Amino acid sequence: QKITVRSALTRALNEELARDEKVILLGEEVANYDGAYKVSQGLLEKYTEKRIIDTPITEMGFAGIAVGAAMHGLRPICEFMTFNFSMQAIDQVINSAAKTYYMSAGSVKVPIVFRGPNGAAAGVAAQHSQCFAAWYAHCPGLKVISPYSAEDCKGLLKSAIRDDDPVIFLENELMYNVTFDTPDECLKEDYLIPIGKGKIEREGNHITLVAHSKAVSLCLDAAEELKEIGIEAEVINLRTIRPMDSEMIIKSVKKTNHLVTVEQGWPQFGVGAEICAKISESEAFDYLDAPVVRVTGADVPMPYAKSLEEAALPRVMNVVNSVKKTLNIEQSSAAGRN
Amino acid sequence: VTEAKFTIQYPYKLHLIEEKDGPKLDAVLTREEGLKYYTEMQTIRLMERAASALYQEKAIRGFCHLYTGQEGVCVGMSASLKKDDAVITAYRAHGWTYMKGSSVHAILSELVGRKTGVAKGKGGSMHMYGDQFYGGNGIVGAQVPLGAGIALSQKFNNLPNLTVALYGDGAANQGQVFEAYNIAKLWNLPCLFVCENNGYGMGTSIARSSASTSYYTRGDYIPGIWVDGMDVLAVRSATEWAGEYIRSGKGPLVMEAGTYRYSGHSMSDPGTSYRTRSEIQEVRNTRDAISGFKERLISSELATAQELKEIDSQIRKEIEEANHKAKSDPELPVEETFTNVYSSPTPGLEIRGCDNFTTRLALP
Numbered sequence: 001q002k003i004t005v006r007s008a009l010t011r012a013l014n015e016e017l018a019r020d021e022k023v024i025l026l027g028e029e030v031a032n033y034d035g036a037y038k039v040s041q042g043l044l045e046k047y048t049e050k051r052i053i054d055t056p057i058t059e060m061g062f063a064g065i066a067v068g069a070a071m072h073g074l075r076p077i078c079e080f081m082t083f084n085f086s087m088q089a090i091d092q093v094i095n096s097a098a099k100t101y102y103m104s105a106g107s108v109k110v111p112i113v114f115r116g117p118n119g120a121a122a123g124v125a126a127q128h129s130q131c132f133a134a135w136y137a138h139c140p141g142l143k144v145i146s147p148y149s150a151e152d153c154k155g156l157l158k159s160a161i162r163d164d165d166p167v168i169f170l171e172n173e174l175m176y177n178v179t180f181d182t183p184d185e186c187l188k189e190d191y192l193i194p195i196g197k198g199k200i201e202r203e204g205n206h207i208t209l210v211a212h213s214k215a216v217s218l219c220l221d222a223a224e225e226l227k228e229i230g231i232e233a234e235v236i237n238l239r240t241i242r243p244m245d246s247e248m249i250i251k252s253v254k255k256t257n258h259l260v261t262v263e264q265g266w267p268q269f270g271v272g273a274e275i276c277a278k279i280s281e282s283e284a285f286d287y288l289d290a291p292v293v294r295v296t297g298a299d300v301p302m303p304y305a306k307s308l309e310e311a312a313l314p315r316v317m318n319v320v321n322s323v324k325k326t327l328n329i330e331q332s333s334a335a336g337r338n
Numbered sequence: 339v340t341e342a343k344f345t346i347q348y349p350y351k352l353h354l355i356e357e358k359d360g361p362k363l364d365a366v367l368t369r370e371e372g373l374k375y376y377t378e379m380q381t382i383r384l385m386e387r388a389a390s391a392l393y394q395e396k397a398i399r400g401f402c403h404l405y406t407g408q409e410g411v412c413v414g415m416s417a418s419l420k421k422d423d424a425v426i427t428a429y430r431a432h433g434w435t436y437m438k439g440s441s442v443h444a445i446l447s448e449l450v451g452r453k454t455g456v457a458k459g460k461g462g463s464m465h466m467y468g469d470q471f472y473g474g475n476g477i478v479g480a481q482v483p484l485g486a487g488i489a490l491s492q493k494f495n496n497l498p499n500l501t502v503a504l505y506g507d508g509a510a511n512q513g514q515v516f517e518a519y520n521i522a523k524l525w526n527l528p529c530l531f532v533c534e535n536n537g538y539g540m541g542t543s544i545a546r547s548s549a550s551t552s553y554y555t556r557g558d559y560i561p562g563i564w565v566d567g568m569d570v571l572a573v574r575s576a577t578e579w580a581g582e583y584i585r586s587g588k589g590p591l592v593m594e595a596g597t598y599r600y601s602g603h604s605m606s607d608p609g610t611s612y613r614t615r616s617e618i619q620e621v622r623n624t625r626d627a628i629s630g631f632k633e634r635l636i637s638s639e640l641a642t643a644q645e646l647k648e649i650d651s652q653i654r655k656e657i658e659e660a661n662h663k664a665k666s667d668p669e670l671p672v673e674e675t676f677t678n679v680y681s682s683p684t685p686g687l688e689i690r691g692c693d694n695f696t697t698r699l700a701l702p
Contacts, residue, residue, distance in 0.1 A: 032612065033541040056511040056547040057478045057539050088477065088512075123399025123451075125462040127476035267690050299690040300679050304462030305451035306399060311675040314692040322693045 001184060006176040008150035009039050012157035013077065015189050017047050020075060023161060026053040026066060027079030027116075036081045037117060037176055063089035063114070067096045070112040070166075077161060080116035083132045083170065090135075097166040098141030111164045115157070118146070118170035119213060119264050120302060120313055129302035131265030133212065136168040137242040137274070143195055144241040146170040148216040150180035152239055155193030163195060170241075172214050198245035200252070204232035207258040207323055210249055210275055212238040215262045215314065218295075222319035231323065241271055246278050253284040259292040260322050264313060267296040290326045295319050341368045342638035346572040353555040353562035353592070360563065361579035365571040372631075372640045373649065375417060375570050379409040379628050381653050382433045385442050386601075388661045389432065389449055389463075393605045397450045397665060402463045405433035407600040410627030411534055412437045414573025418581055420499060424492070426472040426485045427504040429464035430534075430599075434504070438471035443660035452667035459670055460678065470499075479505060479512030482531065486518040489529035489590075500528040500584045508539020510553050519557045522590040529590040530580050531557065534567065536599040541612040554594035567595030568627045598625065677701045 003011075017023050025040060025047075031054040034041040044052040055062040059080065066078040080086040086093065097110045120129040137144045143165055147153045153171070160167040185191060201216060202223055209219040216237045223233040234252050238244065253259050259279060261272030272294035279285060279292055298312040324330075344365050352360050386404045393402045405412070408430070416437040419425075427434045435445055440456050448455030449463055456466040465474040472488060475481035485503020492499050505515065510533050522529045533553040537544055544551045554562035561583075565576040573595060580591050598621045602609025609618075622629075635641040676689045676698040683700035690697050 029541055032546075036540070054542060054546065056542070057508045058511045058513065060513050061511075085477065088479075088514075121400070123462065124401055125460075125465055125476070127464070128401070293694045295693045296690070298675060298692050300675060303460045303675055304400070304457075304465070305459035305669045307669050307672055308451075308460070308675040311672045311691070318691075318693040318696075321695065325695060 001182055001187060002179050003150050003182050003187070004177055004179050005150050005153050006037070006039055008154040008182070009157055009171065010041055010043075011187070012154045012161075013040065013043060014046070016158055016161040017043065017051065022073065023075045023077065024051045024053060024069070025077045025079065026055055026062060028055055028057055028081045030054060030079050035079065037173060039176070040079070059085050059088035060092060064092040064096065066112055067092050067110060070097070070110045071100065071108050075111045075161065077113045077115060080114060082128060082173070083116050083118040084128050084130065086114065086116070086132065093136070093166070093168070094139050098139050101165065102141060109164050110166050113160045113167045113169050115169035116171060117173035117176075119172050120297065121173040123304060123306070123309065125304040126301035131263065131297065133170055133241045133263070133265055134270045134274070137271065142166055142168055142242060144168045144170065145195065145239065146212040146241050147239060148175075148213055148237050150182045151186040152193065152237070154186060155191055156195065156239060159192045159195050162192070167195070170213065175214055193239065196240045196243045196245060198239050198248045199237045200234060200248070201237045202233065202235040204234035204256065206231045206233060206256055207260060207327060208234045208236060208249065208252040208256045209260050209262055209319065209323075210236045210238060211262040212241060212271065213264070215264050218314060218316055218319055219262050221316045222323065225316060225320050226323055229329075231327065233323065244274070244278070246282065249275060249279065250282050250284040253279060254287045257287050257289040258326050259288065260295060260319065260326055261292065262295040262314065262319055264297050267294055267299055270294070270296060272296055290328070293322050293326055295322050339369065339639040341366055342640055344571055344634060344638070346566065346569055346575070348566040348569070348572070350572070350576060351554060351564035355561045355563065361575045365575050367571060367640065369640045371417070372635050375413050376628070376631060376635060376641070376646060377649055377653065378413045378437065379570065379631065380650060381442065381657070382409045382412070382436055383628060384653050384657050385436065385445065386432060388446060388657050390601070390605070392446065392449060392661070398463065399451065400462060401429065402449065402605045403430040403603065404599070404601040404605070405430055407621070408534060408536060408567065408597045409433060410570040410573055411567045411595045411597055414570040415502065415532070415577045417570075417574040418577035419502065420581075422470055422497070423499045424470045424472060424488045424501040425504070426481045426488065426501065427474065428478065428481055428506060428509060429474065429476045430506070431464060431466050431474040435466040435468060435471065435474070438468040440466065440468050441660070442657055443663055446660055447664035447667055450664050451669055452664060453670040454664070454667045458674070479509040479514050481505065482509070482512070482515045483518040485531070486522045486527055486529050489522065489527040490525065492528055493526075498585060500530055500581060502530045502532055504532045504534055506539060507533060507535040507537065507544050507553060508542070508547060510556065511548055519560055519590070519592070523557070523560050526587070526589040528584045530584060531560070531590060531592045533592070533594045534597055535594050536597050538599070538603070538612065540603040541607065543612065554592055557590070557592035560590050560592050562592035562594065564594045564596060567597030568625045568630065570627055570631055673698065
């Protein structure tokens with residue numbers, strides 16, 4: 001069945017709202033307006049104002065209120081219109097949501113999902129285009145999910161809502177309208193994807209590409225291009241950033257002996273940087289035939305102008321070139337490798 | 339006729355200010371001033387119309403928030419502000435950018451991301467700057483404490499200036515607005531907090547967002563004033579009064595300008611799902627800042643309909659030229675993606691591109 005990422009998210013929300021009456025959705029424009037990106041379309045009608053709640057534009061306030069409600073037993077889904085605005089509320093996310101279970105020595109749970117679009121959108125400049133995966137993945141107590149496909153969104157959002165810990169669920173605005181051929185099984189109400197597990201989207205023997213969110217599609221496109229010159233890339237969709245499925249990456253690297261990480265966020269102290277460190281610390285290090293390299297967003301705030309924005313975001317070309325460098329293949333050469 | 343006297347239609351509402359101490363209800367307008375305000379308001383309206391068309395033809399990317407309907411606020415306020423008074427606003431910034439001295443061409447050029455733009459195409463619709471104009475902030479409410487900070491620096495340097503910190507009714511509930519109020523009053527900062535109340539924060543009406551919709555009273559211990567933002571002369575008088583109050587060292591004020599936006603929140607919002615078309619039409623017909631002012635100019639014989647028509651066609655021509663020029667201007671060279679990250683990069687600092695093989699020297 002072909003469904004969009006948006007529809008997968010709406011279905012997940014709908015099913016979990018139906019399943020557990022303690023689940024509520026709150027945020028800016030989520031009710032009457034159906035969500036700024038129409039992810040909560042139709043939910044107000046079905047679940048009423050008691051459970052689908054419009055808030056004023058007051059991120060710190062409603063994020064804190066959502067955390068408080070979670071402490072007392074509700075299971076709030078707190079939508080940030082975009083994760084850029086979650087910075088207004090980041091204290092409540094980290095100091096209140098992430099740490100309370102620990103500080104209370106396990107007596108106060110915070111079952112909450114913070115969700116909304118993350119990462120670069122198109123033409124919205126520096127304050128509205130950045131990836132928060134690394135920011136949140138830095139913090140113990142949080143689980144951080146960054147789905148790629150419709151299947152990921154459906155299965156992981158449901159798992160996130162059922163999880164007893166605070167979960168950051170990073171959607172991607174540019175993916176909402178993307179359609180995925182999704183197996184019927186994944187659309188069933190009891191279909192869940194476990195948090196903390198990655199997915200091998202494509203198998204290959206020559207090099208491992210690890211990515212999350214929209215960057216997975218970059219890797220798949222690069223893999224197609226590399227196939228033409230005889231390179232078989234294995235593409236890992238991380239799905240969860242924290243806790244990360246290191247085992248899957250290590251296993252793949254032991255097979256391919258080469259690794260390139262791909263993400264749209266900034267390079268320094270990023271998701272790729274963490275993968276590099278994890279690999280350096282693991283037994284996979286001895287299997288590497290070349291240094292691990294990262295493909296990332298450029299180390300600059302996002303410019304508005306189109307050609308500059310293009311230069312600030314990773315393209316297939318960056319992945320292909322990095323793979324060729326890693327495998328020590330001349331850029332101009334189309335020599336096969338078998 | 340070279341000047342005429344007008345009485346404002348909707349009286350000011352005052353908070354912690356005696357009526358006798360408030361601004362005058364009568365305003366004297368010279369012909370020269372009248373033509374100036376008319377030209378400015380009409381320029382902004384027609385510039386926004388051009389922006390809307392550019393967005394429709396996909397020349398403008400991302401977000402684009404139009405100021406259409408609110409022209410009376412920035413034109414009326416600017417008439418009473420001093421040149422070196424500072425202004426900071428939110429992302430509905432085009433009108434204020436124009437009033438703080440940028441040309442229509444530089445604004446349209448920024449909207450289409452060209453190097454002749456106000457921010458050379460790096461900022462876009464939401465991030466424009468100018469002389470004593472500090473943006474263009476995309477984060478709802480964030481500009482308000484920044485405005486108080488600019489006022490702190492003005493006071494620190496004993497400048498005779500004030501800062502106008504603007505925000506919408508949507509932003510008016512953000513916690514940091516109240517933090518800024520408190521500090522500004524505590525430290526007696528020369529800050530004029532201005533809530534441009536256009537009735538809707540995105541798709542949410544003020545009644546659904548705010549426990550109190552009397553935004554001019556929400557500074558609590560800070561005196562406030564409500565002014566009809568659709569009456570450029572009322573806004574001018576209120577701002578003149580506020581300027582005198584603040585410059586005399588009495589500390590901050592909160593001003594609410596009652597206004598309206600005709601377009602949606604941004605170009606992707608048709609603006610009709612949370613309000614009726616007839617409501618929009620009603621405001622256009624009865625409260626519009628430009629038509630109301632035009633009538634006053636004509637009925638007082640400060641200007642003739644023919645004169646104003648000629649001004650309109652002159653503005654149209656100028657905007658058409660600016661629009662054409664903006665669209666044919668080039669974008670910045672791609673290398674400029676890597677400039678301006680730091681004003682003083684450490685020696686030899688390199689900035690990474692999208693992979694390990696594309697780094698560039700950091701240039702200021």
